[in-house]
Amino acid sequence: MNNQHTHGSTPRTHEPETEIALGKGIDLGTANIAAAVQNQDGSITVTLERNAFLDIGDDVYSKNMLTKLKVPYVVHNGKLIVIGESAFELANVFGKNTRRPMSDGLISPGEVDALPVMRMIISKVLGEPRVPGETVCFCIPAESLDVDNNVVYHQGLFQGILGKMGYTARPINEAHAVIFAELADNDFTGIGLSFGGGMVNACIAYKSIPCVQFSVARGGDWIDRNVAQVLGVKQSKACYLKERGVDIRDPKNREEEAVAIYYRNLINYVLQNVKHRFESGQNMPTFNEPVDIACAGGTSMVGGFIEVFREEFGKIDFPIPVGRIFRAEEALTAVAKGCLVAAAIGE
Numbered sequence: 001m002n003n004q005h006t007h008g009s010t011p012r013t014h015e016p017e018t019e020i021a022l023g024k025g026i027d028l029g030t031a032n033i034a035a036a037v038q039n040q041d042g043s044i045t046v047t048l049e050r051n052a053f054l055d056i057g058d059d060v061y062s063k064n065m066l067t068k069l070k071v072p073y074v075v076h077n078g079k080l081i082v083i084g085e086s087a088f089e090l091a092n093v094f095g096k097n098t099r100r101p102m103s104d105g106l107i108s109p110g111e112v113d114a115l116p117v118m119r120m121i122i123s124k125v126l127g128e129p130r131v132p133g134e135t136v137c138f139c140i141p142a143e144s145l146d147v148d149n150n151v152v153y154h155q156g157l158f159q160g161i162l163g164k165m166g167y168t169a170r171p172i173n174e175a176h177a178v179i180f181a182e183l184a185d186n187d188f189t190g191i192g193l194s195f196g197g198g199m200v201n202a203c204i205a206y207k208s209i210p211c212v213q214f215s216v217a218r219g220g221d222w223i224d225r226n227v228a229q230v231l232g233v234k235q236s237k238a239c240y241l242k243e244r245g246v247d248i249r250d251p252k253n254r255e256e257e258a259v260a261i262y263y264r265n266l267i268n269y270v271l272q273n274v275k276h277r278f279e280s281g282q283n284m285p286t287f288n289e290p291v292d293i294a295c296a297g298g299t300s301m302v303g304g305f306i307e308v309f310r311e312e313f314g315k316i317d318f319p320i321p322v323g324r325i326f327r328a329e330e331a332l333t334a335v336a337k338g339c340l341v342a343a344a345i346g347e
């Protein structure tokens with residue numbers, strides 16, 4: 001081992017083993033931004049931050065208050081900006097709503113402060129590249145079936161932001177990332193579904209190559225909006241009801257019933273669309289073995305999700321044999337991990 005020489009140069013002394021796999025992954029979600037890096041011991045650290053902010057007038061009184069509350073802020077365009085989880089907590093104290101840089105899976109068209117704020121959140125969770133031009137895979141949604149959305153613009157913006165930070169940025173579809181995170185044992189063949197706040201993304205891959213990718217502009221926010229409407233409550237209240245521990249197999253009251261109804265509808269809608277893609281047959285390889293379905297994303301965290309998913313799956317006549325249907329163990333961070341795996345494979 002100590003006889004090793006680098007090609008045509010002086011003999012090398014033994015170098016310390018700093019073999020960290022380079023490359024990072026970042027999940028740019030409507031609700032959460034998560035960055036994944038590999039540590040020296042091979043474990044993975046995921047840093048999560050809410051994709052939200054709050055702006056406060058820039059005056060001495062407000063500055064003092066934030067300092068007293070130990071809330072970090074930056075001054076931007078004559079306002080004090082608080083980002084992420086701190087913004088959420090502060091919004092609660094003041095009974096205000098946070099502002100959101102993204103909606104329905106994409107950068108918000110009407111939010112002028114969206115880009116600078118996302119730049120701040122991204123640099124907070126991702127940090128600097130460890131070598132110049134380190135690869136970062138970032139997730140993007142697929143074109144949506146039900147709304148006209150501009151994924152190209154969204155992708156270009158973030159490619160630019162990450163590039164300016166010194167990274168080599170590569171986009172990957174969000175559901176494809178779920179396959180990278182969860183279906184390694186299947187040779188990255190199968191169906192990945194990411195149930196987010198703004199969207200559901202779907203990907204069907206064969207040996208890591210995506211054959212079909214699409215999204216629907218319905219997700220957790222869509223459930224909240226509909227539940228709020230039928231119950232006559234605020235959307236934030238509906239979201240609270242949904243997250244506080246409903247079991248959609250067994251709703252206990254009218255509120256939970258409403259949540260369960262929209263969950264079933266969403267799952268059925270996604271499954272019907274996947275089925276339709278298989279039946280139309282375009283770009284579809286022949287799967288010889290039963291394929292697995294991996295689900296991830298915050299919306300899949302509700303109680304009874306996978307059981308209801310299997311029930312709805314049983315009701316439709318799915319065109320190909322399916323093996324396991326499961327939820328990622330860490331549903332909220334699976335996409336970020338998948339982006340990291342994609343970056344590592346690329347390096």
Ligand SMILES: Nc1ncnc2c1ncn2[C@@H]1O[C@H](COP(=O)(O)OP(=O)(O)O)[C@@H](O)[C@H]1O
Nearest residue numbers: 029030031032196197198220297298299301302
């Ligand atoms: N325990 C939970 N039960 C149900 N929904 C949840 C739970 N935790 C988070 N969510 C929902 O997950 C969504 C956010 O998921 P996430 O995957 O981070 O979305 P995005 O990819 O859009 O950022 C929100 O709609 C939120 O209400």
Ligand SMILES: [Mg+2]
Nearest residue numbers: 029196297335
């Ligand atoms: Mg997501």
